[in-house]
Amino acid sequence: MFKEKLIGYVLSIIAFSAIASLALITFFIFREGFPVMVKVGPFDFLVGRVWAPSRGEFGILPMVLGSIWVTAGALLIGVPLGLAVAIFTSEFAHPTIAQALRPAIQLLAGIPSVIYGFIGLIILVPWIRNYLGGPGLSILAGAIILGIMILPNIISISEDAIRAVPREYREGALSLGATHWQTIWHVVLPAARSGIIASVILGMGRAIGETMAVIMVVGNSLGIPKSVLDSATTLTSNIGLEMGYATGLHRQALFATGIVLFAFIMLLNSLANFLTRAKR
Amino acid sequence: MPRSAQLGLSFITTLLLLGCCRVEGSEGGLTLAGSTSVQPFAEMLAEEYMRKHPGSPPINVQGGGSSAGIQAAETGTADIGMSSRNLKDKELALGLKPIAIAKDAIAIIVNPSNPVCELSLEQVRRIFTGEIINWREVGGKDAPIVLITREEGSGTRGAFEEMVMKGSPISLRALRQDSNGAVRVIVASDPNAIGYISLGIVNEQVKALRLDGVEASVGSVKRGEYSLVRPFLFVIKGEPKGLAKDFIEFVLSPEAQELLAKEGLVGID
Numbered sequence: 001m002f003k004e005k006l007i008g009y010v011l012s013i014i015a016f017s018a019i020a021s022l023a024l025i026t027f028f029i030f031r032e033g034f035p036v037m038v039k040v041g042p043f044d045f046l047v048g049r050v051w052a053p054s055r056g057e058f059g060i061l062p063m064v065l066g067s068i069w070v071t072a073g074a075l076l077i078g079v080p081l082g083l084a085v086a087i088f089t090s091e092f093a094h095p096t097i098a099q100a101l102r103p104a105i106q107l108l109a110g111i112p113s114v115i116y117g118f119i120g121l122i123i124l125v126p127w128i129r130n131y132l133g134g135p136g137l138s139i140l141a142g143a144i145i146l147g148i149m150i151l152p153n154i155i156s157i158s159e160d161a162i163r164a165v166p167r168e169y170r171e172g173a174l175s176l177g178a179t180h181w182q183t184i185w186h187v188v189l190p191a192a193r194s195g196i197i198a199s200v201i202l203g204m205g206r207a208i209g210e211t212m213a214v215i216m217v218v219g220n221s222l223g224i225p226k227s228v229l230d231s232a233t234t235l236t237s238n239i240g241l242e243m244g245y246a247t248g249l250h251r252q253a254l255f256a257t258g259i260v261l262f263a264f265i266m267l268l269n270s271l272a273n274f275l276t277r278a279k280r
Numbered sequence: 281m282p283r284s285a286q287l288g289l290s291f292i293t294t295l296l297l298l299g300c301c302r303v304e305g306s307e308g309g310l311t312l313a314g315s316t317s318v319q320p321f322a323e324m325l326a327e328e329y330m331r332k333h334p335g336s337p338p339i340n341v342q343g344g345g346s347s348a349g350i351q352a353a354e355t356g357t358a359d360i361g362m363s364s365r366n367l368k369d370k371e372l373a374l375g376l377k378p379i380a381i382a383k384d385a386i387a388i389i390v391n392p393s394n395p396v397c398e399l400s401l402e403q404v405r406r407i408f409t410g411e412i413i414n415w416r417e418v419g420g421k422d423a424p425i426v427l428i429t430r431e432e433g434s435g436t437r438g439a440f441e442e443m444v445m446k447g448s449p450i451s452l453r454a455l456r457q458d459s460n461g462a463v464r465v466i467v468a469s470d471p472n473a474i475g476y477i478s479l480g481i482v483n484e485q486v487k488a489l490r491l492d493g494v495e496a497s498v499g500s501v502k503r504g505e506y507s508l509v510r511p512f513l514f515v516i517k518g519e520p521k522g523l524a525k526d527f528i529e530f531v532l533s534p535e536a537q538e539l540l541a542k543e544g545l546v547g548i549d
Contacts, residue, residue: 052449053432062452126469135426135470137455220431220456231455241458244316245345245433 029262033255045256051222051238053250060257062222066139066232067208067264069225070218073143074150074207079200081147082154089155090162091184109152117216120145125217134229137219143228145213150203157202161195162188194276201272205265211236235261309337310523314349314362315435317384317460317478318512321540322362328539329530337523346435350376353515359524361515364435365442378513381531382545385479386440386508387488387496389464391471396420398490401507405444407474410451415472427454428463428475436460439510440476480544501546512545 037045040058048059085105089098120141129136165188173183189196219231220241233241239254239261246254312322319341326339344352346363353361354374367378388404390396396419399407406412407425416422429450430437441450457463463475468485479496482488488496491507500506520528530536537547 050452055449121465129470135455135473137466215458221453222456223451223453231453233456241431241456242433244343244458245348245431247345247348247351247433250433 026262029255029258032252033257033259036249036252037256037259039249040253046260049224053242053246053253056249058249058253058256060235060238060260062224063233063235063238063257064260065225066218067234067236069139069228069232070142070146070214070234071204071207073139073228074146075200075204077144077147078150078154078203078207082151082199082203083158083196085151085155086158086162087184087189090159091180091188105152105155108148113149113210113213114216116145116149117213120213120217128229132229134227135219135231137217137231138229139218139225139232140228142214142218142232142234145217146207146210149210149213150206153203153206154199157199158192158196161192161199164195165191198272198276201268201275205268205272208234208261208264208268209236211240215240235264310339310360310527311342311358312339312349312360312362312514313342313344313352313358314515315346315364315512316343317364317435318362318381319343321382321512321543321545324539324543325531325536326527328536329527332530333526339523339527345433346438347433350515353517356517359516360520360528363513363515364510365438366511367513367515374517376515376517378511378515379528379532380511380548381514382512382537382540382547383501383509384512384545385496385498385501385506386436386443386476386510387479387482388474388476388491388508389467389482389486389488390474391467391469392485392487393471394420394487396489397487398493400492401444404491405446405448408445408450408454409448410453423472426470426473427451428466428473429454429456430460430463430476431456431458434458436476436478440508443508443510444476478544498541498544498546509546 036058040048045058045060046064047061048057049061050057050059051062085101089101093101124141124144125136125138127136128134128138128141132140169187169191170183173187174180178186214234215237218234218237220233220237221231222233223230225232235257239257242250243254312326323341326341330336330339342358346365349358349361350363350367350371351361352358354371354376361376363378364384367376372378388399394415396415399418403412403418407418408427408429410427412418413425414422415425427450430440437450455466457466457475460477460481463477464481464483464486467473467475477486479488479498479501482496490496494500494505494507496506496508501509514528514531516524516528519525532548541547
């Protein structure tokens with residue numbers, strides 16, 4: 001009896017260490033970042049247009065916009081592609097082809113982000129510079145690389161959702177005379193909607209959080225981006241770029257950027273949770 | 281035990297266990313901290329020193345940036361601070377002493393295909409503030425100038441701001457890269473780019489511009505003609521003792537100075 005309790009106790013300690021580290025990280029980010037947010041003023045911090053820590057100017061608007069542009073671009077590229085693959089493998093593909101495709105897609109998730117960034121820098125960036133103009137290091141390059149990086153998230157979760165649609169739904173639609181495509185478009189996809197939306201939101205979370213690949217291809221300029229061929233900085237890439245040297249107020253401002261990022265991700269995750277639970 | 285109490289106790293124990301892990305500081309030995317421009321050279325010298333004095337306590341070289349290094353020397357966190365910029369008056373007032381160990385020049389680089397070979401310091405300044413935005417305005421072809429700068433806090437950027445920008449801010453539209461090497465890679469691949477890097481790592485992939493008619497080379501730096509020269513400093517508080525004194529003497533010896541010259545720096549005479 002005592003042994004039983006002891007094991008339960010030890011296991012719960014182990015389980016709690018995961019939560020404890022989350023709690024400590026959260027506590028630390030807020031302790032470091034909050035004072036500077038108060039000092040600069042939360043509003044000036046969020047919509048300030050100039051980031052120049054050495055001159056005491058901490059405005060992260062260019063980075064917020066950079067994150068939004070790059071993430072939106074990644075979704076524009078990744079969602080249609082990923083959804084098409086998910087529909088193909090779950091509805092159209094011969095089982096052997098689907099069997100071969102699945103591990104290949106999972107492999108895509110296993111490639112380190114620095115490799116994506118490197119390929120982007122060596123192949124994509126010169127291509128954009130030569131054929132579309134601008135410095136090449138641009139929002140477009142970041143969006144394409146991230147669009148590919150979020151494919152595995154979108155494909156695997158959407159595919160699960162599509163497969164989870166009961167067989168009777170399809171049979172019902174087909175027996176009413178709908179074609180295969182009509183069945184998919186009007187019955188299967190609406191039924192799998194919550195799962196598909198969750199996959200998009202998780203992909204979005206991945207895109208916002210990605211750092212290394214983005215630093216390498218977006219150019220990291222601090223101007224307000226005006227076109228997809230402009231260079232930009234994202235919230236994460238700015239932290240990654242500057243943390244090595246940052247001290248004092250500058251370092252705290254990077255943590256405050258972390259708070260903003262934290263809020264973004266929490267919002268997206270709760271949204272994903274809410275959407276998968278509601279609207280069945 | 282009620283379930284909630286058990287959970288609470290587990291949570292507290294976990295925090296206590298996490299709290300017990302303390303990082304042990306290094307004892308004995310010598311710690312250098314500061315400029316990441318100086319760091320690779322200091323590491324090389326430390327290795328060489330250890331090789332020649334087997335059994336001496338370890339020499340530990342850390343980065344952190346010039347300002348952090350100077351601060352570390354002041355507070356005693358590091359025995360020797362490393363800086364790639366001159367000390368400010370208020371830093372000198374704290375009783376810190378700079379020891380120049382070498383000189384490094386900053387080269388303004390462009391793509392080899394760029395027809396522009398020479399700029400004045402004033403032109404470089406106006407290019408980096410964003411006043412001059414087309415190569416045509418400085419005698420090149422009709423193409424937009426792509427600025428490449430370093431991230432804030434970098435010693436190379438600090439020295440560039442001090443010697444070239446003289447108080448004007450670098451354009452926010454400039455692309456930022458986080459190392460000398462990354463700046464060189466971008467300039468090597470973009471025909472319209474301009475950047476600045478340490479003279480020691482200029483290679484044939486990029487073209488170093490003549491500045492006010494003076495070529496960027498070890499020779500012109502030695503003759504005192506090239507204007508963008510910054511010191512590499514060791515910063516100490518008080519008189520160096522023991523291992524610190526030995527190591528500084530080694531770094532200033534002709535032998536170590538020759539090693540630095542081989543790596544592209546200009547030695548102290």
